[in-house]
Amino acid sequence: MTTTTLTxxxxxxxxxxxxxxxxxxxxxxxxSFGRTGAQQHVLDDISIDVAPGEFVCLLGASGCGKSTLLxxxxxxxxxxxxxxxxxxxxxxxxxxxxxxxxxxTAGRNIELALRLRGxxxxxxREEAERLLELVRLKGAHGKRVHELSGGMRQRVAMxxxxxxxxxLLLMDEPFAALDAITRDVLHDELTRIWRETNLSVLFVxxxxxxxxxxxxxxxxxxxxxxxxxxxxxxxxxxxxRIEDAAVADLSIEITEQLRGEIRRHGQH
Amino acid sequence: MASTETKAPATTxxxxxxxxxxGLEAGLDALExxxxxxxxxxxxxxxxxxxxxxxxxxxxxxxxxxYHFALKPHYLLPSPVDVGRSLQQKWLEGTLLSFxxxxxxxxxxxxxxxxxxxxxxxxxxxxxxxxxAAIGPILSGLQSLPSVAWxxxxxxxxxxxxxxxxxxxxxxxxxxxxxxLVAGVDQISPLYLxxxxxxxxxxxxxxxxxxxxAALPGYIAGLKQGWAFSWxxxxxxxxxxxxxxxxxxxxxxxxxxxxxxxxxxxxSAILLILIVGIGIELLIFAPVERRVLRSRGLLVKS
Numbered sequence: 001m002t003t004t005t006l007t008x009x010x011x012x013x014x015x016x017x018x019x020x021x022x023x024x025x026x027x028x029x030x031x032s033f034g035r036t037g038a039q040q041h042v043l044d045d046i047s048i049d050v051a052p053g054e055f056v057c058l059l060g061a062s063g064c065g066k067s068t069l070l071x072x073x074x075x076x077x078x079x080x081x082x083x084x085x086x087x088x089x090x091x092x093x094x095x096x097x098x099x100x101x102x103x104x105t106a107g108r109n110i111e112l113a114l115r116l117r118g119x120x121x122x123x124x125r126e127e128a129e130r131l132l133e134l135v136r137l138k139g140a141h142g143k144r145v146h147e148l149s150g151g152m153r154q155r156v157a158m159x160x161x162x163x164x165x166x167x168l169l170l171m172d173e174p175f176a177a178l179d180a181i182t183r184d185v186l187h188d189e190l191t192r193i194w195r196e197t198n199l200s201v202l203f204v205x206x207x208x209x210x211x212x213x214x215x216x217x218x219x220x221x222x223x224x225x226x227x228x229x230x231x232x233x234x235x236x237x238x239x240x241r242i243e244d245a246a247v248a249d250l251s252i253e254i255t256e257q258l259r260g261e262i263r264r265h266g267q268h
Numbered sequence: 269m270a271s272t273e274t275k276a277p278a279t280t281x282x283x284x285x286x287x288x289x290x291g292l293e294a295g296l297d298a299l300e301x302x303x304x305x306x307x308x309x310x311x312x313x314x315x316x317x318x319x320x321x322x323x324x325x326x327x328x329x330x331x332x333x334x335y336h337f338a339l340k341p342h343y344l345l346p347s348p349v350d351v352g353r354s355l356q357q358k359w360l361e362g363t364l365l366s367f368x369x370x371x372x373x374x375x376x377x378x379x380x381x382x383x384x385x386x387x388x389x390x391x392x393x394x395x396x397x398x399x400x401a402a403i404g405p406i407l408s409g410l411q412s413l414p415s416v417a418w419x420x421x422x423x424x425x426x427x428x429x430x431x432x433x434x435x436x437x438x439x440x441x442x443x444x445x446x447x448x449l450v451a452g453v454d455q456i457s458p459l460y461l462x463x464x465x466x467x468x469x470x471x472x473x474x475x476x477x478x479x480x481x482a483a484l485p486g487y488i489a490g491l492k493q494g495w496a497f498s499w500x501x502x503x504x505x506x507x508x509x510x511x512x513x514x515x516x517x518x519x520x521x522x523x524x525x526x527x528x529x530x531x532x533x534x535x536s537a538i539l540l541i542l543i544v545g546i547g548i549e550l551l552i553f554a555p556v557e558r559r560v561l562r563s564r565g566l567l568v569k570s
Binding site: 145 | 289290292293294296297299300459460462463464465466467468469473477478481482484560563564565566
């Protein structure tokens, strides 16, 4: 482990010390909003296990509740029914917007996450530099957020998420607001970091190609309410490219299914 | 740049591809980073100071003309030179700075006390729903009540004393500082609060690391307004609360000028009050505010 730049990570173990076979378990989860009577069912009986080290993409059209589901897993909201377990502690979460604090420098943003995790002051600076290096932003420690490009901001946000030292990284369309070239590069970076760190990733997107490019498993959600429509295992070896024929073939298949799901909503 | 450090065991399959990405990324970063250049300090200051100086010169010229053509008798409308002489005389007597200091120290003390009270009050109103529902509207309403209206009440409570002056200052400044903080908290993007919670900034840590820094621009605007209100309230109080053992502040100086019917004296006192108010705003609040906004990328260069 000396060659890698990471100090992580113990296997996902519960307090008893026994190894848990999942990094996240979403167990028959339903969620509805609003008052009884005028309720809106957003998620209906969703069950997904994310294995330790697994990369799962949640795919769906708008209204499928994928962001809601991610909020539930992050613990920002509670399910109406069912249970969610994340044995590795509080998951890290990345948003579509970088959500970095503009009153802190890039490095200080990361150090704040370290501090809140309980890392002693003496180690924070070095750890932040290490994380910045991991996302290839060596030397950006003192940069203000507004001085960074969109892609750099998302990489700092990624470093901040990694600073939480969580077993599970939740990503809510983190690259949706980036231009195509930058997004492509960040796909490569995310794949690299994921493989270096053993993280489990639950990645939400509406971009089929992105899902196939990144994930080991793609879960398609239908809309209103969100329900698991189908799952695919993606066996294409990494590193993949978004232009690969195998990626394209599977994307076409999944897109067909996704369109079918969307069409159903026009019929009634 | 960082092309060689990433050869961790897991990435060997990528081989040289990883170096390519690093190079590509470095190129993208370079292309998309904004270079913020700042003008030399002196030139900025000069270009900013010029227009107001011209405006002041025009006002003085018009004033001098009005004096020259005696629009009003000279004892009612003295010339700028008369006012300058009156200031000079007090300067030579050695009393001028002590008048200014009496008022500024009172203003500063009252302001600091207002900051402590206003901040605590603002945090409670911003964070506790029931309190906000109860006193939120009253607090914003108090802002429109001229604090000079408190002077008679304060005199009845405390007589002609420092306590009266400070009471009026506090009643003037506390609501605007509290309101500024409430507005600052309300304007925080919910995204920061969510992001804060996901990295574990909850409870007091959330207030300290997310809520307060995020609300800082609104809070500083509130402080600025709070200072303006303290200064105004102080002058109102000093004008009315006039007792020998209280010492002479600028307000009392102004009132003495009126009693003596000395218009040059009155105008020079008004001028001093204005200069101190503007000076503190320019020397203390404006730089702090600019610094905060610039560090957050909120100060747009035209």
